[in-house]
Amino acid sequence: MSFPILVLVVSFVVLLVLNVPVAFCMGIATVLSIITMGDLPAFVAVAHKIATGIDSFALLAIPFFILSGLLMGHGGIARRLIDFANVLVGRFRGGLALVNILTCMLFGSISGSSAAAVSSVGGFMIPLMNKRGYENNFNTAVTITAATTGLLIPPSNIMIVYSLATGGIVSIAAIFMAGVVPGILVGLGLMIVAAVISIRNQYGGSEKTVSGSQAFMTFLRAIPSLLLVIIVLGGILFGVFTATEASAVAVLYSFILAVPVYKEVKIRDLPDILLQCGVTTSVVFLLIATSMAMSWVLAAENVPQDISRGLLALTENKVALLLMINTLLLIVGTFIDMTPAVLVFTPIFLPVLTGVGIHPLHFGIIMIMNLCIGLCTPPVGTCLFLGCGIANTTVTKIIPRILPFFIAMIVTLIICSYIPALSLWLPDVLGLLK
Amino acid sequence: MGKLKRILDKTLEVLLMVSVAVLVVDVLWQVFTRFVIGNPSSWTEELATFLLIWVSLLGAAVALGRGAHLGIDYFTHKLPERCRIQTELFVFAVVSIFSLLVMVVGGTRLVMLTLALEQISVALHIPMGYVYLAIPISGAFLVLYGVIGLMERFTQLKKGVAL
Numbered sequence: 001m002s003f004p005i006l007v008l009v010v011s012f013v014v015l016l017v018l019n020v021p022v023a024f025c026m027g028i029a030t031v032l033s034i035i036t037m038g039d040l041p042a043f044v045a046v047a048h049k050i051a052t053g054i055d056s057f058a059l060l061a062i063p064f065f066i067l068s069g070l071l072m073g074h075g076g077i078a079r080r081l082i083d084f085a086n087v088l089v090g091r092f093r094g095g096l097a098l099v100n101i102l103t104c105m106l107f108g109s110i111s112g113s114s115a116a117a118v119s120s121v122g123g124f125m126i127p128l129m130n131k132r133g134y135e136n137n138f139n140t141a142v143t144i145t146a147a148t149t150g151l152l153i154p155p156s157n158i159m160i161v162y163s164l165a166t167g168g169i170v171s172i173a174a175i176f177m178a179g180v181v182p183g184i185l186v187g188l189g190l191m192i193v194a195a196v197i198s199i200r201n202q203y204g205g206s207e208k209t210v211s212g213s214q215a216f217m218t219f220l221r222a223i224p225s226l227l228l229v230i231i232v233l234g235g236i237l238f239g240v241f242t243a244t245e246a247s248a249v250a251v252l253y254s255f256i257l258a259v260p261v262y263k264e265v266k267i268r269d270l271p272d273i274l275l276q277c278g279v280t281t282s283v284v285f286l287l288i289a290t291s292m293a294m295s296w297v298l299a300a301e302n303v304p305q306d307i308s309r310g311l312l313a314l315t316e317n318k319v320a321l322l323l324m325i326n327t328l329l330l331i332v333g334t335f336i337d338m339t340p341a342v343l344v345f346t347p348i349f350l351p352v353l354t355g356v357g358i359h360p361l362h363f364g365i366i367m368i369m370n371l372c373i374g375l376c377t378p379p380v381g382t383c384l385f386l387g388c389g390i391a392n393t394t395v396t397k398i399i400p401r402i403l404p405f406f407i408a409m410i411v412t413l414i415i416c417s418y419i420p421a422l423s424l425w426l427p428d429v430l431g432l433l434k
Numbered sequence: 435m436g437k438l439k440r441i442l443d444k445t446l447e448v449l450l451m452v453s454v455a456v457l458v459v460d461v462l463w464q465v466f467t468r469f470v471i472g473n474p475s476s477w478t479e480e481l482a483t484f485l486l487i488w489v490s491l492l493g494a495a496v497a498l499g500r501g502a503h504l505g506i507d508y509f510t511h512k513l514p515e516r517c518r519i520q521t522e523l524f525v526f527a528v529v530s531i532f533s534l535l536v537m538v539v540g541g542t543r544l545v546m547l548t549l550a551l552e553q554i555s556v557a558l559h560i561p562m563g564y565v566y567l568a569i570p571i572s573g574a575f576l577v578l579y580g581v582i583g584l585m586e587r588f589t590q591l592k593k594g595v596a597l
Contacts, residue, residue, distance in 0.1 A: 019510040020525050021503030023494075028532050043540030044547070050537070051544070051566050054490050057479050060461065063454065063489070241465070244482075248461035271451050278450035279502055282493025286503070289490065337504045379508035 005301050008033035008294070022340045023283075027290035030297050046293045053292030054285050057244055058172065059164065062157050063281040064247030068228075069111035070273045071254040076264040077225045078120040081106045084222035087215045089191075094198020096132060098191050100125045100139070101146040105187045108150010110228050112157050114375060117147035118386045126391045134203045137393055141402035144387040145409060146190055148372035151338075152183030152365070155232050155250075157284075158338055160243065162364045164288070165295075165346035170360045172243040173236050174432040178361040178423045182369060182416045189408035197404065224261070228253055237430060284339055291343035298347065308352040318356045322366070322417050325349055329367060333374020337382065341371050358420070361433075365423040369413045373406060439499065439582050446496050446575065453489045457482060480557040484565050491572035498529065499579045516591070523587045530580030537573025545570060 001009075012029035016022065027046060034042035072078070085102040089095060100121065108117040122143035129139040151158050154176035163172045198204060210218070232250050235241035241249065258265040265273070298304065315321060332341055346367070353363050375383040378395055384402075388395055416422050427433050464478035497503050510521050549563035 015528065016506055017509050018521050018524060019505045019507050020528055021498075021505045023503060024529050024532055027536065028528060031532070031536055041540075041543075043536045044543045045540075046536050047540035047544045047566075047569050051487060051569055054487055055483055056486075057483050060457070060482055060486055063457065063486070064461070067454070067458070244461060245465045245468075248458060248465060251458055252462055274451040274454045275447050278454045278489055278493045279497050279500065281454075282450075282490045283497050283502055283504060285486070285490030286494040286497075335506060335508070340504065380506055 001306075002301050004033040004036045004297070005303055007036050008297060022336070023286040023290045026287075026294045026340075026344075030290065030293045033297050046290075049293035049296055050289040053289040056164070058242070059160065059285070059288070061155075061160055061172070061243045061247040062284060063277055064244070064251050065112045065155060065157050065160075066280050067273070067277040068247070068250040068254040069113045069116045070277055071251070071258045071265060072107075072111045072225075073116045073120045074258060074265045074269065074273065076262045077110070077254075077257065078103065078107050078124060080222050080225050081110075082121070082124060083218045084226075087210055087218045092195065094195045094203050096125070096129045096134060096204050097139070097142050097194035097198055100129065100142050101149075101187055101190050101194060104143065104146035105149045105153055105183070106226070108147060109153040109155070109183075110150075110225065112150065112155050114147040114151055114372075114383050115386055117150050118143055118383050119390060121147070122387055122390050129204075132204055134198075135201070135401075136391055137397050137401040138197065138201075138203075140387045140391040140393055140398055141405055142190070142194055143391075144376050144383045144398070145402065145405040146187065147383050147387075148375050148409075149183050149187045149190070151368060151372055152179040152186060154179055155229070155243075155247070158342060158368055158371075159364070161284075161288070161339055161342050162346060162368065165291075165343050166350060166360055166364070167347075169350075170364060171432065174361055174427045174434075175364050176233065176236065177427040177430055177432055178365050179368070180426050181422050182365050182412070185416065185422065186369070186372075186409060186412045189412045190405055193404045193408045224257055228257075287340050287343060291340065294344070295347045304348050304351045307348055308355060311352050312355070316356065318358065319418070321352065321356055322358070325353070326366065326370060326413065326417060329370035330373060333371040334377045335380050336374075337380065338368075338371045338375065341374075342367065359424055359433075361427060362420045362423045366413070366417050369409070369416060373409050373413070376402065376406070376409075435582060435585055439579075442575070442578060443496070443499060446492055450489060450493050450496060453485055453492070457485050457489065460485065477557040480555055484555075484558075484560070487565060488568045491568045492575070495572055495575035495579055498576055499582075519587050519590055523584060523591075526580045526583035526587065530577050530584070533573045533576035533580060537576065538570050541566065541569030541573050 008029045011032050012025050015025040015028060031042050031046050034040050034045060082099060082103045085099040089098040089102055092098060103121050104117045107121055108114060111117065126139045126143060130136050156179060159175045159179060160172055163170050163175055228250060231253065232246045235246045236243055311321060332345065350360060350363060354360060375381050378384065384395060388398060424433065460478050460482050464475055468474040510518050513521065545563045545566050548566055549561055553562040555562055
């Protein structure tokens with residue numbers, strides 16, 4: 001390891017442990033490392049990377065999906081999806097748990113945010129399930145893990161970040177489609193676990209069966225919400241919109257649904273929603289900006305190639321490599337939030353894996369699945385803490401109830417790691433595989 | 435100090451809200467001109483990217499004021515309160531120094547260089563230097579919030595928390 005990289009790694013880790021915001025950790029570590037290289041104007045160089053790192057029209061989809069997610073979260077869309085899911089799976093043993101998972105998948109897909117799914121779906125479903133005799137910590141565990149499926153089922157902001165981090169090797173449309181099957185598989189895995197636990201504990205079951213006409217009405221009422229996904233994905237797939245334009249249409253659509261149609265968001269709530277979108281956006285974009293500066297230094301010092309060589313010296317076996325990288329990502333994911341993890345580790349690991357013949361789309365899905373598990377684990381787990389807050393419980397009480405769901409997630413991860421077709425089949429059929 | 439922070443918050447928040455709203459309208463206009471009028475507007479894409487740079491950087495200052503930036507509080511949370519406040523002092527200090535040196539000083543030099551090279555944007559014909567002005571300006575706000583954060587922690591320490 002060269003001296004500038006040693007400086008970079010040590011200062012990054014020290015600052016991170018001291019709770020310096022990750023975006024600044026990356027910026028400061030980069031500046032220190034450039035200073036030790038000696039011959040570059042460090043301050044201007046980093047300032048320049050910050051400006052050019054976020055100078056991209058494709059990235060604009062991120063604030064727009066955040067904004068439409070916020071409008072949806074406030075706009076009563078979750079409730080209509082819950083009714084719809086109830087018609088589909090509510091009558092089985094553990095029905096409400098299944099409804100919860102299915103709604104999280106639908107809502108997470110529409111809003112693209114796992115935190116929004118935990119608060120919008122969990123805020124309604126957890127109390128309801130408690131009332132029907134399901135156990136609170138079980139309900140919370142279901143919600144927390146199911147909420148992450150929305151990050152795999154498109155549209156999804158983290159996938160746009162991944163596409164950027166690969167340097168555009170992977171198109172946004174392709175990675176969106178690659179996530180569909182794995183996302184549904186994770187959802188099914190969670191449903192199986194929830195059903196088994198519910199049967200064993202005699203939870204729920206025999207929710208009133210609805211008549212055919214009632215079911216049809218519920219479906220009709222959910223259509224406008226479901227239509228959003230179809231407009232966005234259809235538009236991108238058939239080349240009608242770019243991802244950014246589609247996201248702007250999503251904002252308009254969710255605005256119309258939430259304000260004049262469902263009347264659940266008032267005009268006077270809008271400034272706050274815009275502001276919240278601005279703040280969340282800038283948190284993500286400052287991360288992107290400084291990580292661009294950091295990856296530039298890493299690339300200049302040949303770090304990805306060195307790590308590649310180091311890993312390949314250990315083993316050239318594809319399975320062993322995947323296993324090592326999965327384990328590493330799982331550990332990283334428990335400590336670091338998703339966006340910085342994707343930004344930092346994609347450029348480092350991608351060359352090794354493509355070198356042994358793993359498709360960049362496949363790797364993207366593996367990475368996101370790994371980091372999804374990290375969202376539900378201590379010490380740093382956005383969904384976990386949000387869920388505990390909503391359900392008024394503690395991490396210690398949740399852990400024993402969430403473990404079976406982790407097993408489902410890890411098993412699906414292993415399956416998706418070793419069967420690339422699960423990620424690559426759909427983009428291939430749609431002609432998105434280059 | 436509290437009053438200064440409130441004025442700062444309000445100004446930046448209004449700027450941020452308006453910029454996000456303009457962004458949405460701008461890109462919708464692009465979609466409209468492409469699909470309805472059939473003659474896509476030439477400047478909307480560029481305006482959107484420039485606004486995005488300003489939103490991201492100005493918002494970064496607001497986020498610092500609200501403590502919204504992502505960090506790892508796992509280790510510092512285990513410290514006794516006094517130590518924790520001391521680490522927070524350190525955090526605000528390094529953030530301020532970074533913002534001052536890289537964003538204000540480096541950013542200003544970047545703006546000067548770009549203006550001197552007379553780099554002009556393709557569609558809107560704006561000198562790129564003005565777009566990059568977002569860096570030193572946001573840097574200045576970050577330094578302000580950093581210093582406010584420092585002062586708040588100092589007062590806390592002086593009052594002797596957790597005695």
